Amino acid sequence: MTSILVLNGPNLNLLGTRQPEIYGSTTLADIEAMCHDTAKTLGVSVTFEQNNVEGAMVDLIHAARGIQDGIILNAGAYTHTSVALMDAVSSVEIPTIELHLSNIHAREEFRHTSYIAKVALGVICGFGAHGYVLALQAMAQHLKASS
Ligand code: CA2
Numbered sequence: 001m002t003s004i005l006v007l008n009g010p011n012l013n014l015l016g017t018r019q020p021e022i023y024g025s026t027t028l029a030d031i032e033a034m035c036h037d038t039a040k041t042l043g044v045s046v047t048f049e050q051n052n053v054e055g056a057m058v059d060l061i062h063a064a065r066g067i068q069d070g071i072i073l074n075a076g077a078y079t080h081t082s083v084a085l086m087d088a089v090s091s092v093e094i095p096t097i098e099l100h101l102s103n104i105h106a107r108e109e110f111r112h113t114s115y116i117a118k119v120a121l122g123v124i125c126g127f128g129a130h131g132y133v134l135a136l137q138a139m140a141q142h143l144k145a146s147s
Pocket of ligand 1: 010011012014015016017018019023074075076077078079099100101102103104111
C-alpha cells in the first residue's frame, strides 16, 4: 500500500491551544484523525509525526527512505531557516509537499522565504487544517500518476 509520512515541526503540538486567530482551533490530534480518515478514503496509509527538534526531523526524513512513498512536510519555522531540512528532503529523493496552515506570503517578510520549497514537489498554504486533506489528495494523485 502507498504510504505517506506527514511530518510536523516545532510548536505545532500547541495547535488549537493558542493563537486561534492565525492557526485555527483544530488541535494536532484532530488533524491526525483527519489525515487517517482521508487516507482511508484514498486507499493509502499515513504515518503522522511531530517533533520540535531540527535534527530529529532530519532523522525522521532519512528514516522514510525506502519506506515512505511521499512526504507532507509542515516544517513550521524551520521552513524559513533550515538548510539541513532542505538537504534532507533532497537527499532522500521522496516527493515532498510543503504545507502550511497559514498563508505565509500574507504574513511577515521573513516567512516569505522557504528553503523547503526549493526541493518540494509543490506547496500548499493558507487553507488551515483542510490543507492536510488537500496535500494528501495531491500526493496520492501524484503517486498514482507516476507509478
Ligand atoms: O502556517 C503554518 O503552518 C506555519 O508552518 C506555522 C509555524 C510558522 O512558524 C510558519 O511560518 C507557518 C508556527 C507553528 C506554531 O504553531 C503554534 C500553534 C499554536 C500556538 C502557537 C504556535
